[in-house]
Amino acid sequence: MTNKFQRADGVFDAPLYEATVLLSVETSRYHELNDVGARVWALLDVPKSSDELVAILAAEFEVTPEDCRADIDMFLASLRHRKLIREL
Numbered sequence: 001m002t003n004k005f006q007r008a009d010g011v012f013d014a015p016l017y018e019a020t021v022l023l024s025v026e027t028s029r030y031h032e033l034n035d036v037g038a039r040v041w042a043l044l045d046v047p048k049s050s051d052e053l054v055a056i057l058a059a060e061f062e063v064t065p066e067d068c069r070a071d072i073d074m075f076l077a078s079l080r081h082r083k084l085i086r087e088l
Contacts, residue, residue, distance in 0.1 A: 004047035004088045005076055011084050013041060026083055036061065040075060047088050050076060 010025035020038035022031045033041055039060070043053060050072055058068040079085040 002049040002051055004049050004052075005044060005080075005085045006047045006088060007041070007044050008084055008086045022084055024082070024084060029082070031082060031084065036071075037075065040072070044085060 008024075008026075012023045012025070014021050014023075016032070018035075020033040020041060022033065022041070023029075024031070036057070039057065040053060043056060048056075050069075053072050053076075054065050054068045057063075057072065058065045061068070076085065080087065
């Protein structure tokens with residue numbers, strides 16, 4: 001079974017100009033996301049596996065799943081490290 005990821009509790013988001021900003025209550029830090037990062041964040045409103053994210057984003061951004069996979073895995077690892085998402 002593939003693990004799923006979801007937004008962590010206590011992380012709030014808001015649009016800011018061309019980006020999306022996340023604020024973590026736990027760490028008292030904010031993080032800026034570009035349009036692709038913001039789309040991943042929106043998708044993680046409900047639990048999703050990395051495979052599900054890759055399939056959705058590859059179709060939406062018209063890239064191959066192989067090209068998308070490394071970026072998604074790296075981005076999810078970064079979000080986990082910053083305690084912005086949790087693994088279910």
